[in-house]
Amino acid sequence: MMWKHLECLLALQCFICLVRPAFVDEKALPEPCDLSLTWINEFQIKLSWNLSKDLDPSCRVSYEIKKPETMVTHKSFVELYVFLVDAVTYTVQTKPEECSDRTISKPVNITVTKPTELVKNFNCSLYTSTAMNCSWLIASQAPEDLLLYYKYAGENDIEQCSDYLYTAGQRTGCHLRGNISEQKMYFQVNGTVNCLSVRNTFLVEPLKNIKPQAPKVKITKESRSLSLSWAPPDFKDRFNCWNxxxxxxxxQETQCKNISKKTNENIPYDPRCQYRFQVKAVYSDKCGTGQSDWSEEEIYGAEDSLIIVIAIIVPASLFLFVILFLCCLMKYRETIFPKIPQPSVILKGMLNNSKEQTAFKRNLYIPVEENVEHKISLEIVPPLPIMQPDS
Structure with a gap:
């Protein structure tokens, strides 16, 4: 009995699975027709479609576009900025607003294929509120005729880079000038590959990546401390973004200190020591990325005299010692390193009785002949007779 109930439940479940898609399809709104894509300019496309003939005129609908972000419109077209690094797929669906018991339609897709890669690691860094550098690496298929175009968000004018940066004769960057700090910018690198025009497009938000000039440190002595101050990077409304x-x-003892959102600091002062200071501006993570180089080193106080004396006397003494050692070595080198007879020469001379034997013998050490005392004997000589004169 139990098995029969199970069989009935399984049969009912299969029936629901078969009937449900047809029921859902009846509830779903008809999808948009004739979805197409056209280019408006170097950076923008236009997606357009037609209303389905099966759509009930009394049904109020909108259209949901995913790219992959989602946006909704009541029109039958939409204009979008495209950043072609990889393939991009756009999805459009009919969405009910005032349509009883109707559900969202099936998606309709259109894809912009992945372009040939012309450059890699495209990156822009803002140096001041009016100057920015963009750089990239050349891809393997990049042609020699690379050109960079850009436009500001909200403007229609498209400009070409007028100040390229070169590496090994190839264009690998561009220096831009203008009021660019408060806007989004759209960039396009294009060139010709296999007789076809290829474009890579990028979106840049200049204030997201800043590399400001290094600060300049000012030092003032106040009582028992040194007061340090410096100016923040020159960017409007970004004071709270800098650490x-x-x-x-x-x-000679190095220390580091992190300072948050202020441009001054006091350091206890010891008159016996010399101080050296450097400061670096770091962009806060909540605002973007970037940091400056280290500032020029600022010095305060006289250098320790003992260190100066040691730094001068020790090398000078070591140099003098080396000179004296070399002089002594040259003077007494024969005594310190005497010549050692070569056994091979001796043996050769003994066997061949050559001239080398004679020359060697001359060079052999001959001991100095010692003075030997001879035995001396004394004899007593009788006195000679004294001759008497005749009387």
Missing amino acids: YTLRYSKC
């Missing part, structure tokens, strides 16, 4: 790293040495 700073202070690196300083005191009596």
